[in-house]
Amino acid sequence: MIEITEKEISLDEMIKRARSRDAGAMVTFLGTVRDDGIERMEVEAFREAAQAELEAIREEAMSRFHLIEAEVVHRTGSLAVGESILAIVCSAAHRDEAFSGCRYIIEELKKRAPLWKKELGENGGCWVGQT
Amino acid sequence: MIEITEKEISLDEMIKRARSRDAGAMVTFLGTVRDDGIERMEVEAFREAAQAELEAIREEAMSRFHLIEAEVVHRTGSLAVGESILAIVCSAAHRDEAFSGCRYIIEELKKRAPLWKKELGENGGCWVGQT
Amino acid sequence: MVLAFASFREILGKEREMRLLESATVKDLLEELAAARPAFKEAAFDDTGALRDYVLLMVNRKRIDPTRDLSRPLQDGDELAIFPPLAGG
């Protein structure tokens, strides 16, 4: 399942959905708001385009790495330091596939999904990655 | 924290302990009982030696990959298909370190920790990995 | 319809309907926006009037290549999205 949501991410629910009798390995990635002297982070999405891109990335990962299940949830809105920005859960028969699939999804997401982060500190805000 | 336990693994608790304001990435590995035509799996540990070996592996991963936290819990006893055998959670400033640290721990654990699995099916049991 | 995100949303607002002349191109639309909003001109174009490298564009949710596709004509109902480099996760 792919979801772009304002709500807190429930990793537990995602893992429940990705569990399978055929899986021997599940690899999870959580991106969290790091304290780089910031107070909050604001996440913005081009929701429809991001949803479609994440679904394409998920399909690629599923077939390339023979995943049994792959779940991606990305939050939007205002997040405090320490909170989860996104979660990816991949299950597979073997651990090599689960690690590679999870890694593939996060790398492609960062390159391709129309999502932006603004770091909010004492001195105002700054969009991440913009020159 | 390193734990070898008969109790069900709470990934949630492990993630709570590994969360940090300095972490931007958390990578989790879950090993689960795969249905290879088996009914249950029995896990046995040389508990004291396994605890010491896992602590050594954790220390190596922490310093090699600059991890902020690393948690390992390995279950023993009789597990049903689909249940978690072990969980590893690594947090780090960046995702490269978190992925590498988690991968290092599972690979070394499989090579070095005195733990054994017996697959129990209709026709009795079979120790995994024994010639 | 023009959609703007992140820093460009802060300048242009999230959505705006634009009326275009028949046979107007992506470039025409960007220049119209620049004429209406100096802050957008500053953010999106360099001194020579060329689109800055980091400006990303989608027409109907497909990325277009600014070095090649600015002369693409827009049609009634097309959706142009303008945004800075991606930074999800």
Added chain:
Amino acid sequence: MVLAFASFREILGKEREMRLLESATVKDLLEELAAARPAFKEAAFDDTGALRDYVLLMVNRKRIDPTRDLSRPLQDGDELAIFPPLAGG
């Protein structure tokens, strides 16, 4: 004290105290076990009487190398662990 795990536990039981002659070695102890339990002899030694490749040993929780350390003398209170290849996770 001898500790056995996995398939070797099923043959030998989990723990057993053994009395040894002074200056007895790891090899002496393994041969005494083999003499007492034919199933252990079968599982741990090949036809030529050599220890099988996959048998792993620890003395006082440190791995020893069966190609080199079988002649190591054991002392009162030493703990010898016998087990098959590892398969955690």
